[in-house]
Amino acid sequence: MRPNVVIIGGGIAGMEAAKQLLYLGYSPILIEKTARLGGHVADWYRLFPDMTPASEVIENLKKDIQNANVFLETGVQFINRLRDTYNVMLTNGVSINCHAILFATGYDLFDARKKEEYGYGVYNHVVTNRDLELWFGGNKDVRIPERPKSVGFVHCVGSRDMKAGNMQCSKVCCMTAIKQAIEIKEKFPESEVYCFYMDLRLFGKKYEDFYISAQRDHGVHFIRGRVSEVGENIDGTLQVKAEDTLNGKPLKVSLDMLVLMAGMLCGEKTRELADGVRMDVDTDGFFKSRDNIYNVTESSRNGIFFAGACTGTKTVPETVSEARAAVLSIHNYLQQK
Amino acid sequence: MTDRIASGFHPFVLPFLIGMAFVLSYCLFGMIRIILQLSKEDRRKFFMSLITPKILLKDVKDIFLNCLIHVKLWKRNPVLGYMHSSIAFGWFMLIVLGHIEVILFVPARAKLLYYPIFFNYFVSENETTLRGAVLFFLMDFFLLVVLSGIALAIIKRFRSRLFGMRRTTKPAALDLVGLYSLWAIFPLRLIAESLTADISGGSFLTLPSNWLAHLFMGHELYPLPAWWAYSIALCIFMCVLPFTRYMHIPAEMMLIPMRNAGLKIRNLNKGFAKVEVLSCPGCGVCIDACPMIASRSNVKDCTVYLNRQLRRGNDKRIDQISDKCLLCGKCQAVCQVGVQGPDLRVARRSTRGYGINQDYSNISATPLEKGHKVLYFSGCMSQLTPRIGKAVTAVMDKAGVDYEWMDRDGGLCCGRPILLAGRKEQARQLIAKNTELILASGADTLVVNCPICYRVFREEYNLPGVRVVHHSEFFAELVSKGMLSPQNGIGKICYHDPCELGRGCGVYDAPRELLSRCGTLVKAGHEKELSICCGGSLGSLSLNFSQREAITRNSYADLTVADPDVIATACPLCLSTYSRYADRPVMDIAEILMNQQ
Numbered sequence: 061m062r063p064n065v066v067i068i069g070g071g072i073a074g075m076e077a078a079k080q081l082l083y084l085g086y087s088p089i090l091i092e093k094t095a096r097l098g099g100h101v102a103d104w105y106r107l108f109p110d111m112t113p114a115s116e117v118i119e120n121l122k123k124d125i126q127n128a129n130v131f132l133e134t135g136v137q138f139i140n141r142l143r144d145t146y147n148v149m150l151t152n153g154v155s156i157n158c159h160a161i162l163f164a165t166g167y168d169l170f171d172a173r174k175k176e177e178y179g180y181g182v183y184n185h186v187v188t189n190r191d192l193e194l195w196f197g198g199n200k201d202v203r204i205p206e207r208p209k210s211v212g213f214v215h216c217v218g219s220r221d222m223k224a225g226n227m228q229c230s231k232v233c234c235m236t237a238i239k240q241a242i243e244i245k246e247k248f249p250e251s252e253v254y255c256f257y258m259d260l261r262l263f264g265k266k267y268e269d270f271y272i273s274a275q276r277d278h279g280v281h282f283i284r285g286r287v288s289e290v291g292e293n294i295d296g297t298l299q300v301k302a303e304d305t306l307n308g309k310p311l312k313v314s315l316d317m318l319v320l321m322a323g324m325l326c327g328e329k330t331r332e333l334a335d336g337v338r339m340d341v342d343t344d345g346f347f348k349s350r351d352n353i354y355n356v357t358e359s360s361r362n363g364i365f366f367a368g369a370c371t372g373t374k375t376v377p378e379t380v381s382e383a384r385a386a387v388l389s390i391h392n393y394l395q396q397k
Numbered sequence: 398m399t400d401r402i403a404s405g406f407h408p409f410v411l412p413f414l415i416g417m418a419f420v421l422s423y424c425l426f427g428m429i430r431i432i433l434q435l436s437k438e439d440r441r442k443f444f445m446s447l448i449t450p451k452i453l454l455k456d457v458k459d460i461f462l463n464c465l466i467h468v469k470l471w472k473r474n475p476v477l478g479y480m481h482s483s484i485a486f487g488w489f490m491l492i493v494l495g496h497i498e499v500i501l502f503v504p505a506r507a508k509l510l511y512y513p514i515f516f517n518y519f520v521s522e523n524e525t526t527l528r529g530a531v532l533f534f535l536m537d538f539f540l541l542v543v544l545s546g547i548a549l550a551i552i553k554r555f556r557s558r559l560f561g562m563r564r565t566t567k568p569a570a571l572d573l574v575g576l577y578s579l580w581a582i583f584p585l586r587l588i589a590e591s592l593t594a595d596i597s598g599g600s601f602l603t604l605p606s607n608w609l610a611h612l613f614m615g616h617e618l619y620p621l622p623a624w625w626a627y628s629i630a631l632c633i634f635m636c637v638l639p640f641t642r643y644m645h646i647p648a649e650m651m652l653i654p655m656r657n658a659g660l661k662i663r664n665l666n667k668g669f670a671k672v673e674v675l676s677c678p679g680c681g682v683c684i685d686a687c688p689m690i691a692s693r694s695n696v697k698d699c700t701v702y703l704n705r706q707l708r709r710g711n712d713k714r715i716d717q718i719s720d721k722c723l724l725c726g727k728c729q730a731v732c733q734v735g736v737q738g739p740d741l742r743v744a745r746r747s748t749r750g751y752g753i754n755q756d757y758s759n760i761s762a763t764p765l766e767k768g769h770k771v772l773y774f775s776g777c778m779s780q781l782t783p784r785i786g787k788a789v790t791a792v793m794d795k796a797g798v799d800y801e802w803m804d805r806d807g808g809l810c811c812g813r814p815i816l817l818a819g820r821k822e823q824a825r826q827l828i829a830k831n832t833e834l835i836l837a838s839g840a841d842t843l844v845v846n847c848p849i850c851y852r853v854f855r856e857e858y859n860l861p862g863v864r865v866v867h868h869s870e871f872f873a874e875l876v877s878k879g880m881l882s883p884q885n886g887i888g889k890i891c892y893h894d895p896c897e898l899g900r901g902c903g904v905y906d907a908p909r910e911l912l913s914r915c916g917t918l919v920k921a922g923h924e925k926e927l928s929i930c931c932g933g934s935l936g937s938l939s940l941n942f943s944q945r946e947a948i949t950r951n952s953y954a955d956l957t958v959a960d961p962d963v964i965a966t967a968c969p970l971c972l973s974t975y976s977r978y979a980d981r982p983v984m985d986i987a988e989i990l991m992n993q994q
Contacts, residue, residue: 176973177781222942225977289780291806292787299806 062086063394064158066148068136068333071099072376073368074164075121076383078128084391089129089156091136091148097122099166105196107376108239109266115197117376139337144397146337146363159397160363160390163347164383165333167324167369170218170226178214178320179290185298185317186290188217189236192319196243208251208316211244212300213237214287215257219323228344230323231373234261237321238270238280245278253280254313256287256302264375283311290318324373337361346372357386365390398502401521401596409621410511413628416635417510423639424647431651434667439660446658456654463733464649465489470733473682476560480553483546485646490539498532514631517590518624522598530600537600540590543583551580564690566681566701568642575641578634585627592620642679649734652676662737665707665744673741676734677704683728683738688930691951692944695721700728700738707741717939719745723948724817724936725896730926739936746819746938757826762809765838771800772840774854776847777810778969785969788987789846789868795994796880800844803834813853814935828857835860844871846987848898848968849935855902867898869908869967869986876914883993887916888962890989893952893975894928895968908967908986915993919959929955931966933974949974957981965989 062085067074070092081088096102097118104114131150139161140147148156172180172188180186187195187203195201215237219230234257241253260282262268274280285303293299297314304311326346334341339359340348347370350358357366367386368379432440446452462468465486471478495513499506503520506512512519549560554576557565568576587606590599594607595618610618638644652672660669681701689695696702698718706714719742728738765772773793775786786802793800809831816824835843843860845851846868854865866874875881890912898904905925912918923929932940932948940948953975956964964983966972975983984992 174976176784176976179783182784182787223977289783291780291783301807 063160064089064156065160065162065390065394066091066146066156066158067162067164069099069164069166069368069370070094070097070130070132071164071166071368071379072101072117072121073166073370073379073383073386074099074162075118075125076380077162077164077367077387078130079121079124080384080387081390082125082127084387086391086394087129088125089131089158090125091131091134091150093133093135095133097130097132100169100190101376103190103197104193106239106243108235108270109264111239136333139333141337141361144363159394160365162365162367162386162390163330163334163359163370164367164386165327165330165370167373168327170224170230170322170325172217172320172322174224175217175221175320177289178217178287178318179292179298180320183290183292183298183318184296185315186320187317188320188322189233189240190322192240203317205316208244208248210252210254210313210315210317211241211248212287212298212313212315212318213241213253213255213321214318215255215260215321216286217320217322218325219321220258226323226325226345228323228373229261230321231261232375233321233323235264235267235270237319238262238267238274240319241280242270242274242278245274245280251316253278254315255280255282256300257282257284258286259284285311324369326370330370337364339364342371344372346370355389357382357389363393365393398498398520398598399523400503400506400519402519405506405509405512405519407515407518407624409625409628410515411628412625412632413511413514416632420635420638420647427639428651431668431671434664434671435660435669436663439663439668442660443655443658446654452654452657455657459653459657460650463653464646467733473731473733474561476549477553477562480546480549480560483542484550487539487543487546491536491543494532494536494539498536501532515624515628517593517597517599517603518620521596533598533600533603537602540583540587541602544587547580547583562681562685564681564684564696566679566684568679569705571637572641572679575634575637575643578630578637579643581630582627582634585623585630589620589623589627592618592623642677644675645678645734648672648675649678652734656735662740662744665741665748670741670744673736674704674707677701677732677736678734679705680733682731682733686727686731686927688723688725688727688932688948688952689721689940689944691932692947694944698722700732700736700741703738703741704736715745716749718742720938721940722936723896723930723932723934723940725930725934726900727896727927727930730900743817743819746817747821749819751820754820755823757823757830760809760826760830762830762834765803765834765840766801767837767839769799769801769838769840771798771842771844772835772838773800773802773844773846774808774811774850775802775804776845776850776969777814778847778849778973780804780807782969782973782985785846785972785985785987788985788991789844791991792872792875792881792987792994793844795991796875798875798880801838801840803838809834811847811850811853812857813849816853816857817936818938824853824857828853832858832860835863842866842871844868846967846969846985848895848901848904849970852897852901867902867904867907867967869898869911870904872987872990873907873910876911881990881994883911883914883990885914885916885993887989887993889919889959890916890963890965891919891921891956891959891961892986893921893931893956893964893966893971894925895966895971896928896930896934898967899928900926908965911986911990912965915989916963919961922955922958931968931971931974933970935970945974946978950978953978963989 065086065088067077067090070090078088078090101114102118107114135151137149137151145157145159185203195204218224262271283304285305287302289301291299298318300313302311342348349356349371350360365386367383467478467481498516499513553560591603591606594603662670683700687699698721703718722742724739726739779785812824812827843863843865851867929952931952932945967986
């Protein structure tokens with residue numbers, strides 16, 4: 061009988077790890093607090109850079125982990141450390157003894173209502189990046205006008221913002237905004253699309269191509285400057301005030317819809333759970349790896365491992381590779397025992 | 398009672414006389430200097446107040462109640478109140494009774510300044526003494542009162558927590574000299590009077606101790622060293638007094654008439670401000686009151702230390718302290734003397750030169766639409782909290798008020814933030830521009846939902862024919878007129894008093910009245926004038942974000958002691974500050990009112 065491995069979190073990191081553990085002959089137990097697998101990626105419609113449908117990624121992963129033990133709508137009540145194993149108590153009353161635990165708890169999307177000046181939850185036509193993806197995916201959303209003539213994207217909402225309580229860059233939003241801007245342009249070719257950014261961080265494969273294409277092929281306007289406040293006109297359109305720091309001038313523009321690029325935070329709930337086993341939190345608010353160069357997937361506690369965005373913001377391919385790396389770390393750890 | 402010493406003099410009175418002469422002349426010259434430093438208009442105001450019987454009467458009453466009886470302190474902390482009034486009033490009575498004794502028994506010596514102080518040394522009892530028994534008794538009684546106060550003071554020095562003070566000031570070296578000499582004066586007086594009580598007579602305190610002294614020291618007592626020590630202790634106290642916190646004793650007697658005359662702080666280093674600074678008793682009540690000490694730092698940035706640095710002239714520290722303060726005004730609210738800590742700081746800020754001085758006198762502003770009776774001004778902060786403006790207008794629509802939202806698309810700043818930064822000229826330009834706009838509109842009511850704006854509209858604007866109201870007051874009126882009828886049903890509400898609205902403008906009841914109609918009001922740990930600043934205040938120029946976070950969390954914890962369902966406030970800045978860390982909804986009173994229609 062191969063040792064048990066508990067995976068907390070059924071997003072892409074948890075699913076990929078389960079898949080790899082199954083390949084290696086372990087019996088992974090996947091715990092997911094919501095009613096479905098896939099995490100944040102399951103809310104997304106298409107993924108950059110190849111516009112891969114997110115559902116395709118999730119469905120493939122689901123097929124691959126059919127033989128794993130999956131507990132949906134189940135949380136972790138507490139984790140006890142025994143001599144060389146862990147006892148994980150689930151909220152459904154099941155108690156599991158395991159040799160290794162993989163945290164794949166991911167991130168929380170920043171609550172855009174906290175940046176009240178952008179009017180999320182106050183004005184009728186303000187949505188977040190997630191809302192827009194759900195709408196692309198076919199969900200109804202009354203906040204999105206039928207034929208928007210002008211759409212704005214606000215970068216860094218709750219990222220790199222001391223007042224919002226998160227100093228970190230969320231890494232993927234620049235690219236997501238460009239992707240979504242292009243998708244909006246494809247749906248509504250007549251519309252004007254504006255991106256309000258601090259600076260664009262386009263580090264990944266083919267990201268720069270997207271940026272060029274957004275400007276050259278789709279005519280998206282990029283304005284360097286933060287939005288200061290948003291007001292609502294009588295007809296329900298939005299009045300956005302920003303500063304164009306390249307022109308050095310304040311700017312006022314009326315928009316039919318505003319999309320807020322909400323950032324990524326380490327979840328409060330996750331941190332509470334981590335407190336139970338006294339796991340360290342790094343200065344950026346995410347979990348602390350044994351070190352941030354060579355042992356990113358290992359915690360400072362023996363038998364506890366990390367994969368994905370619980371140690372910092374990550375893209376989908378990064379998360380998937382990290383899940384595989386974590387499985388290899390777990391495998392080595394269990395072999396040595 | 399007869400004179401015992403023919404010359405009516407003994408060298409031991411000299412230290413006392415030196416001290417007395419020094420302190421009196423110091424105070425007299427200081428007073429003249431300060432009066433000369435006042436602006437012409439202020440000086441006229443001050444002198445006029447002294448010849449106006451009504452104000453003069455108030456001066457006397459205030460000095461008696463505050464300087465001698467310490468009424469305010471009694472209300473806040475009876476033990477501290479007793480401690481202070483026993484020393485101040487007891488000492489005062491000893492001086493008064495001493496004079497009465499001299500006038501009654503040895504009227505020929507009445508012109509000698511030291512006679513009432515050292516009376517018991519210079520007289521001896523004779524057969525008529527029975528007449529003085531009551532006076533003797535009173536003298537001993539008030540000495541006992543003072544001694545009990547001193548005993549409390551000594552306990553307080555070492556165990557201030559027993560008196561409800563968590564933190565107290567760290568005295569400067571000279572303060573300690575003053576303190577110890579003050580402690581020494583009355584026990585020495587008791588010893589001196591006891592040792593001469595068999596000659597001069599005494600009462601329940603001095604006679605038994607005289608008997609005790611005889612028991613231990615035999616027939617012959619040597620009282621002179623005790624009288625010398627008493628006189629020297631008085632001399633030391635009076636000589637160091639101008640340079641210690643005890644300067645507040647004479648200064649407050651000047652502060653009260655000046656304040657009653659309506660003087661305001663103008664120049665930090667001269668005139669009235671100087672009296673304010675000198676009137677600080679250095680008790681440190683403001684330390685516990687200051688919201689900035691939530692993070693256990695910033696203790697040395699409280700008003701008591703500002704006053705100390707102002708006395709010392711330490712410019713670097715004065716600037717740091719002045720810039721850091723949130724200007725919430727709580728130190729002034731709890732201060733027994735009412736030292737205007739915030740105004741002193743703003744006065745300091747205004748002396749600073751800024752690199753760039755904008756000119757707003759030609760700023761463009763769109764004229765307002767005419768014909769609306771009510772103007773609504775939401776202010777810059779509400780632009781960042783759009784739900785408030787939305788709620789205020791929804792409530793006014795519901796009540797059928799004909800209004801114009803004058804800064805819907807962004808208007809001019811009310812001027813208060815730059816005023817708090819000490820930029821009076823720029824503030825004046827904005828105030829002039831806004832005044833012009835408002836008066837030209839022909840409206841008769843100005844509704845303001847931001848207490849920061851509200852305060853400047855009330856204090857600095859001159860708007861004849863226009864009533865300025867805070868939205869809480871305006872809505873309370875609408876409710877009482879029956880134009881709004883909120884439903885009770887939001888659950889437990891805890892109301893946070895914004896500094897500028899509560900302590901700043903004295904509006905405490907209107908918001909509570911409104912909220913009690915929408916739900917059940919529960920109490921915060923500190924309320925009304927003791928409410929704790931949210932930490933978001935525009936007042937501070939130098940507090941950084943993490944320091945503010947500690948203040949906000951501390952203040953928020955104080956609001957949730959009764960586990961309310963909703964935190965209510967009436968200020969957009971408090972709202973956005975709390976929302977950042979809140980674990981339950983934080984709402985403006987307008988929002989609550991809108992939801993409960």
